[in-house]
Amino acid sequence: MAAPSMAAALAASLPAPQAAPTPAAPTYEAIPASMSKAIDIEAEIPLTCVQLDGIVITKILKHSREAFSTTAHGLLLGLDLDGILEVSNSFALPNHNSDDDEKATKSIARYQQSMLRSLKEVQGDDNVVGFYQATSLGAFFNQSLIDTQAIHQDRLRHGGVVVVHDISQTARGNASFRAFKLTPAFMDAYRRANFSTAGMISHRLTFASILEEIPLRVRTNALLSSYLNTLATPSTSTFSGAHPGVATTSALPPSYSVLDIGNMGLTKNLEQVAEAIDNYRTEEGNVAYLSRQIAREKLRAETYVAKRKEENARRVAQGLNALPEEDVSRLFRIPPEPSRLESMLLLGQVDAYAKSLESNAGTGLVKMYAAKASSGV
Structure with missing residues (x-):
């Protein structure tokens, strides 16, 4: 008789399990309406x-x-x-x-x-x-x-x-x-x-x-809001003889960037517009080249099929068996139509650069007119 395994020996040494009591039927509570909106499992x-x-x-x-x-x-x-x-x-x-x-x-x-x-x-x-x-x-x-x-x-x-x-x-x-x-x-x-x-x-x-x-x-x-308000609130200087210009200070220095009427941003913006248009024209040229290749291959396949039909008609007229039709896709490798996704994305870039240029140029013109009006020129 074979010796019992280690798992069987351990199981035999343990006390016999008692019958578990029958569990009570679970009860479910309805989820409140507010919580049912928050718990969006699906x-x-x-x-x-x-x-x-x-x-x-x-x-x-x-x-x-x-x-x-x-x-x-x-x-x-x-x-x-x-x-x-x-x-x-x-x-x-x-x-x-x-x-x-x-x-x-x-x-x-x-x-x-x-x-x-x-x-x-x-x-x-x-x-x-x-x-x-x-x-x-x-x-x-x-x-x-x-x-x-x-x-x-x-x-x-x-x-x-x-x-x-x-x-x-x-x-x-x-x-x-x-x-x-x-x-x-x-x-x-x-x-x-x-x-x-x-x-x-x-x-x-x-x-x-x-x-x-x-x-x-x-x-x-x-x-955080309280901290930012504290930084932005001017505080009185502790020096009694302080100059009126520095009598009140603030942790956040004033910013005069909105008064800048420089055109460096407009120059960069124009460069980006020109570059995006060039990229779009290059991509359109690639798509047009692939389209011409597809058209040439399709023309060759159609010409081959037409010649085979004419030859079969001539053979049938002569009482001969027609030649079997061949799979054109195996004889001519017609490329798939090129994706237009890249062209569409480049158009989106051109549109974004143009809108940014419109916004920046409009703001710059307003600032220039304001500066001209304030200088009295």
């Missing part, structure tokens, strides 16, 4: 607003100022509650300028996982609700932003948002933050990879219908 409540905490605004401003050019980007953390996406924290993602894109992507993914794990260990917000991206002159249309947002909308519960921060507006003293998400029509075309001319017409896509803007608001707590 993500049925549409997103109506994005709310950024003051600490998130500060982090994005700091990262955008310290980063090179407009490469600042990072993740947004928070919670969606009753149709409001509350963003309570954020952290920056590293920017790799290496040629190996796959290696850089893996490095960023490892850094992101490490940060989320660290936040979870210290009981911090680790729920990703979107990402932020710094831009200049309002031109944020690019393939990288579209791909990242499309991944977020497929994987996150409410789709997530992208918060765009305009560095050029901040340099003029106007902190610019806008929240966007991809439209359903664009997401449908993106999943099908259908950005041909016919696909864009069927989905009614233009550069203006790629993203939809979501209202955004900033939330500050009472302590």
Whole structure:
């Protein structure tokens, strides 16, 4: 007889289990109406607003100022509650300028996982609700932003948002933050990879219908508001014989940037408009070249099919068997229709630069007329 196993020996040494009492039927309580709106497990409540905490605004401003050019980007953390996406924290993602894109992507993914794990260990917000991206002159249309947002909308519960921060507006003293998400029509075309001319017409896509803007608001707590008010409130100098000009001081020095009538920003804006138009013309030239190649291959295939039909008609008339029909796609490699997505994104950049130029030029003209009127010239 085989010796019993260790598990069987341990089981035999334990006391016999007693019969468990029959559990009582569970009782359920109705969720209050207010709580049923907040608990949105199926993500049925549409997103109506994005709310950024003051600490998130500060982090994005700091990262955008310290980063090179407009490469600042990072993740947004928070919670969606009753149709409001509350963003309570954020952290920056590293920017790799290496040629190996796959290696850089893996490095960023490892850094992101490490940060989320660290936040979870210290009981911090680790729920990703979107990402932020710094831009200049309002031109944020690019393939990288579209791909990242499309991944977020497929994987996150409410789709997530992208918060765009305009560095050029901040340099003029106007902190610019806008929240966007991809439209359903664009997401449908993106999943099908259908950005041909016919696909864009069927989905009614233009550069203006790629993203939809979501209202955004900033939330500050009472302590921070009190601190800012204290900084902005003038205080009386402690010196009795102080000059009248310095008799009152403030922790925040006055800013005269709004009085600057320089045209350096307009020059840069015009350069960006010209560069965007050149890029669009180059892309349109590439699309036209591919379209001509497709037309030539289709003409060759149609000519071959017509000749084969004529030859078969002649053979049938002579009492011979017709030649078998061949697969034209195997004989002629007709390229697929080129994607028009890049052209559409470049048009969006041109439109953004043009709107920024219009705004800056209008503000500059008002300042110039005001300066002329005050000087009496």
